[in-house]
Amino acid sequence: MIKQANIQLGKNGITENFIKTLQDHFKNHGSVRISVLKSAGHDKSKVKEYTNEIIDKLGKRYTAKAIGFVIVIKKWRKNVR
Numbered sequence: 530m531i532k533q534a535n536i537q538l539g540k541n542g543i544t545e546n547f548i549k550t551l552q553d554h555f556k557n558h559g560s561v562r563i564s565v566l567k568s569a570g571h572d573k574s575k576v577k578e579y580t581n582e583i584i585d586k587l588g589k590r591y592t593a594k595a596i597g598f599v600i601v602i603k604k605w606r607k608n609v610r
Contacts, residue, residue, distance in 0.1 A: 534558040538600075540568035543579060548586050555604050563600040571598065 534554040538547070554561050563583075565576050573595075580595045583602065593602045 532558045532560075534561045535564065536561060537564045537566055538569050538579060539566045542569060543582050543586070548583070551583070551587065551602070560601060560603040563602065565598045565600065573598075576600065 534557070536550065536554065541547070551561060563579075565571070565579060569575070569579070576595050576598055580593045580600050583600065584591055584593050587602070590605050590607070591602055592605065593600055
C-alpha cells in the first residue's frame with residue numbers, strides 16, 4: 530500500500546517553501562494529498578491552475594489529479610511525459 534501524506538494550501542499560495550515541503554514529503558510517501566483552503570481561492574478553476582503550476586515546478590516524474598478542492602499528486606519511478 531502506498532503511504533499518503535496530507536498537506537494544506539493556504540492564502541500564501543504556491544511558494545518555493547511549499548514546493549520544498551512537497552519534495553520532502555515525497556522522500557517518505559508515494560503520493561501527497563493537498564487540501565485547498567478557502568483562503569487560497571475556493572474556486573475550481575483556481576484549483577486547476579494550482580494543479581498545473583505544481584506539476585510544472587515538480588517535474589516530469591509527477592502526475593496530479595484535481596478532485597473538487599483536493600489535489601492528489603503521485604510520484605512515478607520514470608518520467609511520465
